[in-house]
Amino acid sequence: MTRIYISRDMASVALGADDVARAFEAAGCEVVRTGSRGLFSIEPLVEVESEGKRIGFGPVGPEDVAAVLDGSHKARLGDVAELPFFAGQQRFTFARCGIIDPLSLQDYADHGGWRGLDAARAMAPQAVVDAVKASGLRGRGGAGFPTGIKWQTVLDAVSDAKFIVCNADEGDSGTFADRMLMEGDPFCLIEGMAIAGHAVGAGHGYIYIRSEYPFAIAAMREAIALSAERIAPFTLEVRVGAGAYVCGEETALLDSIEGKRGQVRAKPPLPALSGLFGQPTVINNVLSLAAVPFILAEGAEAYAAVGFGRSRGTMPVQLAGNVKHGGLYEIGFGITLGELVNGIGGGTASGRPVRAVQVGGPLGAYFPPSMFDLPFDYEAFAQAGGLIGHAGITLFDDMVDMAHMARFAMEFCAVESCGKCTPCRIGSTRGVEVMDRIIAARDSAPAVPAGRQWEGYLQKALNSRTPDRIDTGLEAQTALLRDLCDTMKHGSLCALGGFTPYPVLSALDHFPQDFGAPAPIKEAAE
Structure with a gap:
């Protein structure tokens, strides 16, 4: 019987993978549902096992079964592992994604699974923490804080109860790695959390997943049930978030798990000392925890040998x-x-x-x-x-309007703010208003001369439009926008308000012409 591999990843299913899988099953093939390998332009990807290799075809539709099976399909890709997109990667965390059946304990073990946990449990907790420190692993969720330092703080904390919390509230636009890992290799995350539990003395863990990820939620729950005996005495459960972007911030996430409205907590105390239910808590991103099994299985040196600075x-x-x-x-x-x-x-x-x-x-x-x-x-x-x-x-291509993108950042912050601190809650709303005035002034201004002749030109042209109380000229509004960003960056309680200035200021600095100023002299000359 011909063995076929087809992804069960949410993105693949959205592109028709389930229909393709049913068509191959109807043709008498053995179909193994995997995670996605991660190149969505070739999904639904069908891989045919042949002489120890997996010959890929993609994208494939249900009507293509016969052409795939006889090898004549026009989208024949050859050995998938040798495609340039995959051959150039260094897959430590995603080594099994797209290769194994995500919910097969045997498949996971056959591809190196549980080696890290077994190695960790043969070591003292402090030795495990030292290995994570030596690897150089830093938080993969945003701040880049050294993972081993966080674990050391929790290990040193004295408490009757400690927790491991996985932040799987992947809310950033254009990101999907957490989802892919949970759907394509869920035991890897479970193994990483069990290692963390052993390292710091925590007996229970929570995986906080956004509600928009139903496939990941189902996969993690099933994987936890299947691996419960393997990771005992450590226990795990899934908690589902309601879609608030601010719950990607670790303390707001902890409040949500506790059944409260997700709002940012003031620090100190740090979650490592007083986190979930007031107990010492390790809270890491999916990718941070999923990197740990490789570190313990292959050694901290192997992980640290790759990278930059x-x-x-x-x-x-x-x-x-x-x-x-x-x-x-x-x-x-x-x-x-x-x-x-x-x-x-x-x-x-x-x-x-x-x-x-x-x-x-x-x-x-x-x-x-x-x-x-x-x-x-x-x-x-x-x-x-x-x-x-x-x-x-x-x-983004050259059709993008960067002033509108800066406005979107302010509007996004205003919508998603938890409202606890003034710079974020009020600053983002005022930011939208300032951006609206900048865009209106820009769109109504006469053509700007190129080169250095523009200085003062726009302000003079707009003086006649200035209301009594607000100077809506571009120079004044741009200065106000920068001042507002400075207040949000340094005064906000968490990264939501603190990071909103990044897209605004970078757009203003690198694309000034979209804010009514001329293009840089070099670009204007061209």
Whole structure:
């Protein structure tokens, strides 16, 4: 009987994978449902097992069964593992995704599963924490805080109860790595959480998943039930969030698990000392916890050997938006932004020039092509006025209006704010109003002379439009916008208000012409 592999990932199913699987089953094939390998332009992907290889065809429809089985289908890809998109990756965390049946304990064990947990349980808790420190693993959810330091704090805390919490509230636009991992290799996350439990002395864990991920919720619940005996005495349960973006912030997430409205807590105390139900709590992102089994199984040195500067190991980069080859690409830190956008992503799907990329979700900075030599590294991005965040990269072509994108950032913050602090709650609302005045002034202004002759031109042209109480001129409103961003960045209680200035200021700095100023002199000359 011919064995066929087809993804059960939510993105693949949305593209028709279930119908394709049923068609192959009707043709008498043995169909194994896997996770997605992560290149969505070839989904639904069908892989035919042949002489130890998996020959891929994609995208495939239900009507293509006969052509796939006889090898004549025009979308024949060859050995999937040798496709350039996959061959160039360094898959530490996603090594099994798209390869195994996600809910087969045997399949997981046959592909190296549980080795990390077995190694950890043969070590003292402090030795496990030391291994995580030595690996250089940092938080993959946004801030990049050293994971081992967080674990050490919880290990050292004295308490009758401690918890492990996984933040799977993947709310950033253009990100899907958490979902892919939970749907394609759920035992990996469970193993990582069980290792964390042993390392810090926690007996119970929670996986907080956003309600928009029904496939991931079902997969994790089934995987927890199947692995309960294997990870005992550690226990796990899934909690489902209601879709509030602010619950991606760790303390708001803890409030939500406790049954409260998700609002940001003031720090101190840190969750590592007083977290869930007032007890010491390790709270990490899915990708942080899922990296731990590799570290314990292969050794901290193997993980630390990959990377760039203080950013060690690999990062599952997610390419989305107006991109030709959208998907997940796991690679060591240090690859340049340009290599990711043009070399891996293939540029824009529209075929038009790339004008900007946003890195780090809706609150990440925008970067122009002139900055594509920037290495993908926490410190390099921070120095450039940006952040890696959850490593989502969203592409925009030259049709984008960056002033409108800056306005969207302020509006997004206003809608998603928990309302607890004034800079975020009020600042974002005022930010939308300022952006509306900037856009209105820009759209009603006469043509701007090129070069340096523009200085003072716009303000003089707009003086006649200035109301008695508010100077709506572009120069005044731009100055007000920068001042407002400074207040939000340094005065907000959490990263929602604190990071909103990143897209606004980066758009203002790199694309001034969209805010009514002329293009930079070089661009104007061209």
